[in-house]
Amino acid sequence: MHAEVLVSLALRQVDKVFHYNVPSSLAGKVQVGSRVLVPFGRRKVEGYVVGFSPAPNPADLKDVAALLDEGPLFTPHQLALARWMAAYYLCPTVKALRAMIWPLLQVKGPKKVRGLWPAACCEAPDFRRAPKSAAVWQVIQARPGLSRKELAEAAGVSPRVVDAMVARGLLRSEERIESRDPCQDLPEKRIKPPVLHGEQIRAVSKIIEALDQKGGRQVFLLHGVTGSGKTEVYLHAIAAALARGKQAMMLVPEIALTPQMIDIFRGRFGRQVAVLHSRLSDGERYDEYQRLRTGEAGVVLGARSAIFAPLEQPGLIILDEEHEPSYKQEESPRYHARTVALRLAGYAGAVVVLGSATPSLESYCQAVGGGAYHLLELTRRVGELPLPSVRLVDLRRELQEGNKGIFSRDLQEAIARRLSRREQVILFLNRRGYSTLVVCRECGLVLKCPHCDISLTYHVSGRLRCHYCNYSVLAPSLCPGCGSRHVAYLGMGTQKVEQEIRRLFPTARVLRLDSDTVGRRGAHREIVDSFREGEADILIGTQMVAKGLDIPGVTLVGVINADISLYMPDFRASERTFQLLTQVAGRSGRGEQGGEVLIQTYSPDHYAVTCAQNHDYQGFYRREMALRRTLGYPPYTHLARLLVTGRMEKEVQEAADFLAQAVHAAGVPVELLGPAPAPLTRIKDRYRWHLVLKASAQGVLREAATAALDGFSGTGRYRRVQVSVDIAPQSMM
Numbered sequence: 001m002h003a004e005v006l007v008s009l010a011l012r013q014v015d016k017v018f019h020y021n022v023p024s025s026l027a028g029k030v031q032v033g034s035r036v037l038v039p040f041g042r043r044k045v046e047g048y049v050v051g052f053s054p055a056p057n058p059a060d061l062k063d064v065a066a067l068l069d070e071g072p073l074f075t076p077h078q079l080a081l082a083r084w085m086a087a088y089y090l091c092p093t094v095k096a097l098r099a100m101i102w103p104l105l106q107v108k109g110p111k112k113v114r115g116l117w118p119a120a121c122c123e124a125p126d127f128r129r130a131p132k133s134a135a136v137w138q139v140i141q142a143r144p145g146l147s148r149k150e151l152a153e154a155a156g157v158s159p160r161v162v163d164a165m166v167a168r169g170l171l172r173s174e175e176r177i178e179s180r181d182p183c184q185d186l187p188e189k190r191i192k193p194p195v196l197h198g199e200q201i202r203a204v205s206k207i208i209e210a211l212d213q214k215g216g217r218q219v220f221l222l223h224g225v226t227g228s229g230k231t232e233v234y235l236h237a238i239a240a241a242l243a244r245g246k247q248a249m250m251l252v253p254e255i256a257l258t259p260q261m262i263d264i265f266r267g268r269f270g271r272q273v274a275v276l277h278s279r280l281s282d283g284e285r286y287d288e289y290q291r292l293r294t295g296e297a298g299v300v301l302g303a304r305s306a307i308f309a310p311l312e313q314p315g316l317i318i319l320d321e322e323h324e325p326s327y328k329q330e331e332s333p334r335y336h337a338r339t340v341a342l343r344l345a346g347y348a349g350a351v352v353v354l355g356s357a358t359p360s361l362e363s364y365c366q367a368v369g370g371g372a373y374h375l376l377e378l379t380r381r382v383g384e385l386p387l388p389s390v391r392l393v394d395l396r397r398e399l400q401e402g403n404k405g406i407f408s409r410d411l412q413e414a415i416a417r418r419l420s421r422r423e424q425v426i427l428f429l430n431r432r433g434y435s436t437l438v439v440c441r442e443c444g445l446v447l448k449c450p451h452c453d454i455s456l457t458y459h460v461s462g463r464l465r466c467h468y469c470n471y472s473v474l475a476p477s478l479c480p481g482c483g484s485r486h487v488a489y490l491g492m493g494t495q496k497v498e499q500e501i502r503r504l505f506p507t508a509r510v511l512r513l514d515s516d517t518v519g520r521r522g523a524h525r526e527i528v529d530s531f532r533e534g535e536a537d538i539l540i541g542t543q544m545v546a547k548g549l550d551i552p553g554v555t556l557v558g559v560i561n562a563d564i565s566l567y568m569p570d571f572r573a574s575e576r577t578f579q580l581l582t583q584v585a586g587r588s589g590r591g592e593q594g595g596e597v598l599i600q601t602y603s604p605d606h607y608a609v610t611c612a613q614n615h616d617y618q619g620f621y622r623r624e625m626a627l628r629r630t631l632g633y634p635p636y637t638h639l640a641r642l643l644v645t646g647r648m649e650k651e652v653q654e655a656a657d658f659l660a661q662a663v664h665a666a667g668v669p670v671e672l673l674g675p676a677p678a679p680l681t682r683i684k685d686r687y688r689w690h691l692v693l694k695a696s697a698q699g700v701l702r703e704a705a706t707a708a709l710d711g712f713s714g715t716g717r718y719r720r721v722q723v724s725v726d727i728a729p730q731s732m733m
Ligand SMILES: Nc1ncnc2c1ncn2[C@@H]1O[C@H](COP(=O)(O)OP(=O)(O)OP(=O)(O)O)[C@@H](O)[C@H]1O
Pocket: 194, 195, 196, 197, 200, 224, 225, 226, 227, 228, 229, 230, 231, 232, 356, 357, 382, 547, 548, 549, 550, 586, 587
């Protein structure tokens, strides 16, 4: 038998199986899932063994040159999934495969580090005169084995204090295997589950019924209003899966993978939970992966890519906030975790639970009117708490009546009222920075990123920043175009909101939560914990404050401007706005005192806004579906997007035209929109054009896209232009 190998070159042209002879020295060691080194052309490349077969012409075969790891790197389910992804998303198989196993590729084995231990003293040293050493001593007693830097950081002292203690013989240094448990700092307190309420019981028992059934995949859509206790349903379902010897996956959007969420899971399932998210170090991720592979951990809690976790027997797959755009990966392989989850569940015969207060139209239409999903509903909040009342503030009128500020009078009054009652406020604005538009009042020049066609955002640090490529420059005092002193800072971000709040309410304690304030590891937790503990009155933030937060003290949520997402050039703009408003509104009134929401908007009559105001999901669903049907957009049709990028605009445009011709020539029934410049016309020095293909079936769409790509790579022209395919795109920008 000979090994079938996929070479790790990630090119469409070599995305096929190559045969190699397994030399006797490696016989029995090379398995399906092994990573090997093979001769390919004139060099040696990495490859993955995907099977064994009798080769057509054994004499011609070259030998596998080396085996790179001890065990296999992927499971049969993962291989099947990678092959399906390659066919579905039109990406090279190895690209999909590598997306699944990359945590294993980053690191080799357990990591050894030097750690510090308290020296064995006969008596406790006297630190009364040395508070810094005392702090270090206290930390090292509780957490022996920390590195010099970790120890100094944890004790809040300079590493030199630690060095001095080593020199005095108080600490000794030794090598140890680093455990890299991302949750080791967290208290492991077991929390008893609450008694479920009626609707929760119904939902959980339906899911358990499905877990007990033999046979194929079953899909549930858990539609539960904000604060209805969906998380508790997930936790019970996971416990039931574990009790049946099955493993479970819990996916949440990256932004919702908060320390609080991790605490809840660790509190319920202890070390059975492995956590995967983007802030882990490579080593931590590797170790969590190993714990899943060996079965030590039976539950994976993670963001999008956790769908690829190496579970032997996934029995339950949950996606919380299933409507979230962050489930889509915006680089190759451009997969959607929900789509992959549904496929994986098909292979594994698993139960899928998609949960949301605002399900995507794609999912909801499968759960009503004879669709393939089962609908589970939680229509009321836990403890019979009412949903908050929502008021709209018409910003047009506010302006007519002479108020040019960020806050309407209504919102100011509402904030003042909450502050006087010592209740808490969340203010939401989906833009970070101070001003989002810097423009010269004399010549009209807008300051843009030199690499992107994006206006720069002014930050309180005094710098202008590009939010796409992170380019930054000191804000000029004169217009770089005409030298005028009249440079205006328009458009507001969260920093400006913070400044205004501090001016209007100087005694209020204010926190801000956006990607500028959570840069440091642990900062996110500190801010949220501090707000939860009542150490601040007002929390200002971007999307980060809109999701998942469950803080009973919050009785007012203010939306600074509902229109930002409403007028994006994207057919999902209304859906996104409705979802965002409903989610952020849902943070209010989760305690005994009830709560209200104020939404400031220039579009108080838009159905996305009024339906959010009335907590009317069904109403929104009907309106939006009718519109999608008329315009021929998903879920009534299928889309694919071809994005063409390059440094020379003319080449990009020509390549886009060429692709359009190729799509026409394919002669399949697809509608072609474009080619046209993408709404973001240039990013990181690359011009961007796109074509959108629309069809009534996925199959023809892929046929057309494949024909275009094949034609493109066949011409050999436009070598400096890149084309990427996005099947079922989530962003049209
Ligand atoms: N049966 C129950 N009895 C008492 N408390 C409960 C029960 N179920 C859930 N809770 C509590 O109710 C609160 C809200 O639950 P949870 O955060 O799960 O709501 P949710 O539906 O996920 O809301 P959202 O979509 O807004 O995030 C939590 O503090 C949770 O611990």
